[in-house]
Amino acid sequence: MGGSDRSGGASDHADPGGRILRIFRARVREGAEATWNAMMDEQIAKDLTARPGLISWYRCHRLDPGDTREYIVVTIWETRHHERLFAGASAHPVLPAGADQILEETVAIEYELDDQSADR
Numbered sequence: 001m002g003g004s005d006r007s008g009g010a011s012d013h014a015d016p017g018g019r020i021l022r023i024f025r026a027r028v029r030e031g032a033e034a035t036w037n038a039m040m041d042e043q044i045a046k047d048l049t050a051r052p053g054l055i056s057w058y059r060c061h062r063l064d065p066g067d068t069r070e071y072i073v074v075t076i077w078e079t080r081h082h083e084r085l086f087a088g089a090s091a092h093p094v095l096p097a098g099a100d101q102i103l104e105e106t107v108a109i110e111y112e113l114d115d116q117s118a119d120r
Contacts (some may be wrong), residue, residue, distance in 0.1 A: 019055065019113040020083040021076050024093055025106065028069045032102035036071065039096040048075070053082020069104075076113070083110065 028036045040059060048057060055076040062070040077083040087094050093106040 018080070019076060019078060019116075020080050021074065021111045021113055022083055022087065022108060023111075024073045024075075024108045026071050026093070026099075027104045027106075028071065029102050029104055030069065033069060035102055036099070039099055039102075040071075040073070043096040048086075051082070051086050053078040053085070080112075 026036070044057070044059065048054065055078060057076070058072075058074040060072045060074065062068060075083075075086075077086070087108070087110075091108045091110050093108040095103070095106070
């Protein structure tokens, strides 16, 4: 993908045909890590992988041994339209049922991909 015009605002900038990278970050309450992982296993198996337009997803955990309660899920979508079908009209986190009870904080951030590396 080539670069794009960055003169517009964030919502105007996203090309409806361009790929979207979405980063969801969550910090889990102490002692709730196993519950969170089970919720994510279920959500990924039953919901995320069946979404139209999803190119790939990455589930990650923090490497710092002093902070093992932070997780991210990175998704890459074919278009903003597909990402919005998943997330709705805003960048609010999409949470499994009951997750709000075990999470201290969450954030979801969306980016339009400008370029990508060559396939190896």
